[in-house]
Amino acid sequence: xxxxxxxxxxxxxxxxxxxxxxxxxxxxxxxxxxxxxxxxxxxxxxxxxxxxxxxxxxxxxxxxxxxxxxxxxxxxxxxxxxxxxxxxxxxxxxxxxxxxxxxxxxxxxxxxxxxxxxxxxxxxxxxxxxxxxxxxxxxxxxxxxxxxxxxxxxxxxxxxxxxxxxxxxxxxxxxxxxxxxxxxxxxxxxxxxxxxxxxxxxxxxxxxxxxxxxxxxxxxxxxxxxxxxxxxxxxxxxxxxxxxxxxxxxxxxxxxxxxxxxxxxxxxxxxxxxxxxxxxxxxxxxxxxxxxxxxxxxxxxxxxxxxxxxxxxxxxxxxxxxxxxxxxxxxxxxxxxxxxxxxxxxxxxxxxxxxxxxxxxxxxxxxxxxxxxxxxxxxxxxxxxxxxxxxxxxxxxxxxxxxxxxxxxxxxxxxxxxxxxxxxxxxxxxxxxxxxxxxxxxxxxxxxxxxxxxxxxxxxxxxxxxxxxxxxxxxxxxxxxxxx
Numbered sequence: 001x002x003x004x005x006x007x008x009x010x011x012x013x014x015x016x017x018x019x020x021x022x023x024x025x026x027x028x029x030x031x032x033x034x035x036x037x038x039x040x041x042x043x044x045x046x047x048x049x050x051x052x053x054x055x056x057x058x059x060x061x062x063x064x065x066x067x068x069x070x071x072x073x074x075x076x077x078x079x080x081x082x083x084x085x086x087x088x089x090x091x092x093x094x095x096x097x098x099x100x101x102x103x104x105x106x107x108x109x110x111x112x113x114x115x116x117x118x119x120x121x122x123x124x125x126x127x128x129x130x131x132x133x134x135x136x137x138x139x140x141x142x143x144x145x146x147x148x149x150x151x152x153x154x155x156x157x158x159x160x161x162x163x164x165x166x167x168x169x170x171x172x173x174x175x176x177x178x179x180x181x182x183x184x185x186x187x188x189x190x191x192x193x194x195x196x197x198x199x200x201x202x203x204x205x206x207x208x209x210x211x212x213x214x215x216x217x218x219x220x221x222x223x224x225x226x227x228x229x230x231x232x233x234x235x236x237x238x239x240x241x242x243x244x245x246x247x248x249x250x251x252x253x254x255x256x257x258x259x260x261x262x263x264x265x266x267x268x269x270x271x272x273x274x275x276x277x278x279x280x281x282x283x284x285x286x287x288x289x290x291x292x293x294x295x296x297x298x299x300x301x302x303x304x305x306x307x308x309x310x311x312x313x314x315x316x317x318x319x320x321x322x323x324x325x326x327x328x329x330x331x332x333x334x335x336x337x338x339x340x341x342x343x344x345x346x347x348x349x350x351x352x353x354x355x356x357x358x359x360x361x362x363x364x365x366x367x368x369x370x371x372x373x374x375x376x377x378x379x380x381x382x383x384x385x386x387x388x389x390x391x392x393x394x395x396x397x398x399x400x401x402x403x404x405x406x407x408x409x410x411x412x413x414x415x416x417x418x419x420x421x422x423x424x425x426x427x428x429x430x431x432x433x434x435x436x437x438x439x440x441x442x443x444x445x446x447x448x449x450x451x452x453x454x455x456x457x458x459x460x461x462x463x464x465x466x467x468x469x470x471x472x473x474x475x476x477x478x479x480x481x482x483x484x
Contacts, residue, residue, distance in 0.1 A: 006038030107140030172438030328357035354385035375407030439465035
């Protein structure tokens with residue numbers, strides 16, 4: 001039964017951050033702020049004396065304990081806000097760790113991009129190793145996770161940063177042939193396909209306007225990425241129309257990725273269209289080799305179809321295929337995940353992404369919560385994925401975390417040297433501009449030097465996007481017109 005945690009705090013502006021810390025330990029806990037009652041009560045007080053802020057957490061109820069932490073107050077108001085939040089989160093984390101006896105793999109970290117902490121340390125003059133050690137110490141990260149961050153940053157540094165005028169183009173195809181149980185995206189099922197032609201009509205218009213904006217602002221193509229949903233839910237003819245519209249960008253891009261995603265949507269005609277338009281990388285994502293799991297999670301394809309898709313892609317001439325796998329799927333255990341890893345080796349993808357299952361409120365996975373492997377088992381799966389990737393000569397090159405992840409773990413992309421995906425790094429690290437087209441796509445303009453990121457989201461509902469395509473273009477134009 002889920003615990004109810006009530007916290008009395010003088011800093012309600014940080015309530016969500018405090019709730020995130022509680023859920024590191026008690027993932028399904030209900031959280032109340034400045035309200036009485038609850039299985040666990042936490043009283044947060046603090047004071048500033050002689051330039052030092054002292055934070056005190058006192059826990060009572062089903063668990064009890066006391067924790068105090070302090071740090072010097074910064075004269076920089078922006079830094080002080082960050083340090084203040086970090087202090088109270090750390091104090092709460094320390095008392096949670098004390099009363100539960102648990103050490104989470106990522107310590108007190110609740111952010112989705114922990115690599116940023118290493119980059120921040122290096123911007124202050126630390127070496128990569130020093131930044132790793134500092135992050136590990138401050139946030140109580142397990143050594144193997146700190147080493148993973150260090151490896152990723154090292155690989156990213158070798159890839160080269162995007163220039164100030166470099167831009168990625170993302171094309172979103174929000175359709176799937178069926179909805180996966182773990183999916184929380186606002187994708188539409190293809191059904192009879194009535195929305196596909198008008199969606200492609202709108203997409204062509206938005207791509208044309210976006211390419212005009214790119215030329216007008218002197219932006220330089222860097223990476224092209226067509227994702228979804230499942231882009232290969234489109235027919236070969238519609239795929240050809242979309243890629244033809246984007247061809248001026250594709251011809252200049254350093255890398256071109258198209259997610260083929262679902263093996264049951266792949267055929268020779270579609271792969272030929274993708275190849276002939278210049279794709280250098282595709283994703284064919286089985287998630288697991290176990291057909292019974294695929295049925296349970298709504299994938300509606302088989303292991304045999306994945307094998308056929310890989311063989312066809314190799315025959316047609318694709319030399320970089322990515323594979324996604326998920327650790328922690330319902331009904332699976334460590335032996336089953338190890339079997340999937342061994343099977344994936346026979347298909348020899350050039351890059352491998354190991355996801356940890358995340359149970360989103362808007363997904364259907366709540367129906368199978370009783371069948372989900374526990375956090376320790378999922379951690380063993382993730383470790384096995386890392387070991388398997390290393391044995392194949394792959395290096396970790398990007399990482400991100402999400403809320404509600406099994407075992408409080410992570411998603412990691414691995415690749416053979418020279419097969420890392422620029423777009424994935426640009427997106428995860430938020431170091432490059434993105435012009436995004438399609439329903440639910442989010443354009444992004446960044447200035448790492450001043451730490452500024454501005455976004456222009458497209459509407460998510462497919463029919464609204466079709467009806468308001470011109471408005472989506474205007475949002476992008478405003479994003480790039482504002483003077484910084």
